[in-house]
Amino acid sequence: MKKQLFILLAFLAISSLNAQDFKTLTYFVNDSTKLELDLFLPKTKSKEKLPLLIHVHGGGFSGGKREDGHHIAKYAATQGYAAASITYTLYMKGKKFSCDGKLPEKVKAFQIAANQLWQATLFFIKNSEKYSIDTNKIFISGSSAGAETALHAAFWDRNAMALYPEKLPESFKYAGIISGSGAIMDLNLITKKNVIPALFFHGSCDVTVPYATASHHYCPPGSTGWLMLFGSYSIYNHIVDLNGTANLYTFCGGGHEYSDELFAKQPQEITSFMARVLRGEKEQSHTIINTGKACAKGEYNFCE
Template identity: 80%
Template sequence: MKKSIFILFTFFTLCSATAQDFKTLTYFVNDSTKLELDLFLPKTKSTNKLPLLIHVHGGGFSGGRREDGHHIAKHAATQGYAAASISYTLYMKGRKFSCDGILSQKTKAFQIAANQLWQATLFFITNADKYNIDTTKIFISGSSAGAETALHAAFWDRNVMALYPQKLPDTFKYAGIASGSGAIMDLNLITKQNLIPALFFHGSCDRTVPYGTAAHHYCPANASGWLMLFGSYSLYNHIIGLNGSTHLYTFCGGGHEYSDELFAKQPQEIVDFMNRVLHNQKEQAHTIIATGKPCKTAEYNFCD
């Protein structure tokens, strides 16, 4: 009996300790949707307003949980950031997201998720004093589908693509973006006017979301779900062409399994990137990382 009481006590102690790490907050509600986020704050109170990271989990717009973003959010909070991992509508759940899918549904998934990221951002702007947030220092990040969400949220015309009446201020601009194995539907969305510092990481042999420029899942051109995507390598080169600040981490030979690599295993790389942005340090860097995996391509001969 004593052993059972001890185990029970330990269980509740661990649960309490975990519960103190973050607050679960509702950031958006309408007649059909309720969306929540988990907010991590530094343990030490700051007299200064906090920079904020909003993270979007992956899962092909049909799976994943906001808990998947706890690793980067929790680490960022230990480094003086407020950090939130958000839930969003998994629009592709029960729908096909590959070559035999419906193109309009795939693009709708991007639009819904990006709009909900805007709503999460608006929540923090509206409640900036309550959570001690510096609204000029809001970063976004995401893995896979979350990265695609963040990229489109950063660079889409918010008036054209809006789904909800509540909108971000016209002058609002994210401080920077970190994208894990993500892609954008149109490079022309990124201009000198809306450019922000960007960190990318991606496996060079990703067959799900292209590292360079290719169809999603490398679908044939006659596929119903054919969708051209511009991945991290193409994004990096485009931003270099605009003389922007960017850093690409290439996992040579790696596939889509690297989509969460820095967020989960090397989160300080993300924090260091944000710190450089906040200190106005411009970078144009390409870090090449060997994985020991056999996939090689002639196009990316720096992986040889």
């Protein structure tokens, strides 16, 4: 009997160690779509409501999964943040997303994903008491397509671009944004009125999502999928011109493989940035990191 009890207790202990440290929640449902997120919460309860990070994975709007954001969400939770990695509609799955794609389809992919990020945000606003969320301290982040999602969610006109009837409060504003190898379709979307603190990181030789200003995938004019994009370097300089808070990490010689770099390998940079924002610190900094790589012939190298 004692042996059986010991085995049972050992099994329960192992099960406890292997238990999921996140909750999977449905944040949006309609007749055709069901979307989930994985929510990580600090193990130590706080008397104060928690700041929140909502992360959007990459994958060219055709691949990836919310588990790809678990590393940053899990780390953020250890630093006192609630953190969620979301599922969103992979609208470009089975479609062409490069130069031979269709421009309206690319824009639609951005719009659907941004709207679903708004819905995830709305979910937490509605459930702020249940999960102890401070709705004035909601950050968004993303890698590659996820970064493009976050950037457009932060700066698009939410009324003009809305796809769903339920909308965020008119007065709502994200506390800040973290963008890994992302870009925005129009710098003029970012104004003195709506600018928020931003942290960017990007490879200087990225030919998938431009580091500065260029067409998506550097497509030649006349391509059916031609889309002008303003990358991290251009957005950083624009926010600096607006006298906003902005930080840029440039991985010199790096390509699109750096789109998850800080989230996966230096997550302390993410939580440190959010902490400084919450303390009200204003900063403008550009950190250049030499990767030891060089741009391929014909590629742009903004570090030279």
